[in-house]
Amino acid sequence: MLRLIAHRLVVSVVLVFLVSLLAFLLQAAAPGDLARTILGQNFSTEAHEQLRHQLGLDQPVLTQYGQWLRDALHGDLGSSPISGLSVAGEIGNRLPVTLSLIGCATAVTAFVGVALGVVSAVHGGRIGRVVDVLSLIGYALPSFWFALTMVTLFAVTVQLLPATGYVALGASPAGWARSLVLPVATLALPGIAVFAKQTRDAMLDALSRDYVTALRAHGVPERSVILRHALRNAAIPVVTLVGLTFIGLLSGTVFVESVFAMPGLGGLAVQATSSHDIKMIQGVVVVFTVIVVVVNLVVDLAYGGLNPKARVR
């Protein structure tokens, strides 16, 4: 287990380096440069050269990368040449929005999905088919299209919930919750069905095992057989799915934040992409990668906690 985590950590560090380096190399390979972008249409060669020197663009790529890395390790991700804002500061402002969205969506997905999965494994039949249909819908519907449909239904037609915007948790907990309902529902839909299917398969597998027959033969109540023994065993494959879902939602949030005009990291990335603000998007990518690494680590630890066989190694 410790070796596994150590291995994961090494891979993670390499990953963060690789992703940030990739962004740098792409930037260098791109036609035109930042100085040109800032100066606009009309500029003199001297002004251009001077700005390039100021920005460090006349240095070799790897030197530039080394400089960025030194700053990044001190928590300074530079500042956007387009808006002049500090990259780290801007990310810090927007991180709570994205984490609220993804955190709530993961929790809703896991809870509803596992509940549906357990029920359909135990009762089968109709609920099983509902899960199958739901999973097809969740798989096929583009999240931004589903989000727009939800807005049409619950914000335009029935005016039950706000169509767009985000209220900080500190400002108004009720407003925060209301602003999250539609985006979280949109984000959770595809994952719920995946969870339900995986949980159902894992539960069916667990319930077909000899120890379940043995427990029943010993007269253990069905409640305990299902919720204590089978579910605990089924949780082992399902917990890895929590990590995958969280990471998948990092992509989903880009679209959902855009539809619901939420000031999160996804929106920031889209904005930075349209304005070719590579410094900013590079910072977002690095932060996302770090989130992925942390989530994977937490999942590994949870896996070890649930599975005694993994713990010994």
Add this chain to the structure above:
Amino acid sequence: MTARIEEFVARGVRPGRRWRAALRRPLAVLPLAYLALLVAGSVLAPLLAPYSPVAADLDHVLAGPSLSHVLGTDALGRDVLARLMYGGRVSLLHAAIVVVTVVVAGVASGIAAGYLDGWFDRAFTWVVDVLLAIPVLMTLLVVLAVVGEHQTVVMVALGVLVSPGLARVVRGATLAVRKELYVAAARVCGLPHHRIVAAHVLPRIAGPVIVQVSLLAGGALLIDAGLSYLGFGAQPPDPTWGDMIAQAASVIDRQPWLLVPPGVVLGLAILAFGLLGDAVRDATAGHSPLPQPARTSTLTPCAEPSAALLSLRGLEVTLAGGRVVVEDLCLEIGHGETVALAGESGCGKSITGRAILDLLPAGGAVTAGSFRFDGEDLAATGPRALRGSRIALISQDPVAALDPVFPIGRQVGELVRLRHGGSRTSVRQRTLQLLRDVNLPEEVARRYPHELSGGMAQRVAIAMALAGEPSLLIADEPTTALDAAVQAEVLALLGRLQAERGMAILLITHDWAVVTSFCRRAYVMYAGHIVESGPVEELLTRPRHPYTEGLLGAMPSRARPGTRLTAIPGSVPEPGQWPSGCHFAPRCTLATPECSAAPVPVSEPDAGHRTRCLHHDELAGGERASA
């Protein structure tokens, strides 16, 4: 597309090519037809589209579906159908670019890693681990920020970013094929690598690759539409599906209909790819079935009272699909008695043990018979309430019979709490006492099942069975999975516990050595029937059924030196293929036409010795068997 399907039909199903058969199922034909329609509509858009995709008609903006504009018009009065058709050209082309990139990068590297093994494989696994953790969409946005105007480059980048998933699947499949004997043989024969890959590896990995590619194509459509929704796709006025959704969003309060056409066309396309992948996967891999509805057992009240502890009369057990696996079974066990239920595997003896505790697999039920326990008729209540407290079960594979995620102490403790309640300390003390009773050290309580040997695990299972202080223990092949020395220990332990506690034991076994050393009385089963029952001593010396006689003749320990062991010709018929009348008749040397004419009744030639044979008089006893 239809031509291809017919080609598949004509070729028929060949082993290892089941995915081709899968493409003929309705669930695969419909998606294929829909995708073919999309491709045709997009490719032929210049010929088929009713309007130009950019022709604005400001007199008819935001019109709903009508005869002149089948799917309505958008905010500039442009025909929605025409824009959908032209938009499909971009979306489908982009999806194709992604798929080609993924297949080239993923399949090549996956096969290389799985086939070449060694350092290349280790490096590959490492790189894939790293790449799989990259947030795809974010990285794609970086690419877009740099080379946004080159859509092809963006799609190739997307393909590269998602290829590790496919590469891993391909590596796994290749590895499995490489370990097959015929591939190893081909390598030894010196067949060039590319020939082996082309002839043996590629056909075998085609199924998983099609599944993955199908899902990836759907995902590519989704991401492509998402990017154009965000404004990173083809620039206006050229239509794309994502851009049409974005424009619909801006007039959502005036004409919500505009959301429907692009959303449905796109959603169905993704769905079609998904269903196609599912159909191929279901055909190439096993799929866990949904649980079957439970059936209720029908027990009839028992007429005659019985002094026995357990009394089964005319029991019939039916499994899922209506297969009768046990027929007209009568069995009695006295208080404190040790009885064997013997027979070959598949004859229905384990199912009988399960039926006694109402533990039949899904879809199975007791469909006839009566059931008495300790003088009580269970027709109304069923045997469920007896589980653990009156009747306990230990089974063949002791490690599998323990929950792998809880330490032993917690598992035994749960049963102790269930049966006796009490404080934590008293539960703990009782638990440790039970472990000592089965000759296990106390520290076993802290261990997990996978840390125990088979013999230890079987002792734990016995301790758990004892927690409820049952009066009957059903031991289903308790020693089959154990070493000979451990077998003897476990049997000795069972014997001691039985003597101490006065507990009856029903020993289900195929091993006559165990029967003779451990049991006084035995029931012999063959193909769902009890064919003979009586004291073990008598069964051995004077068998009254040709099947018992045959079994004894096949026992090495009873053979006389210098004579051949006799084997019964033929094999046990499967349930559902039982002959009428006596189930053993087709394999029996004594069989006459009457044997197969009608069900053979049970007779009792000697007191306590019953047989289901018309010709039991012709059996001259044990001497004939070994002569």
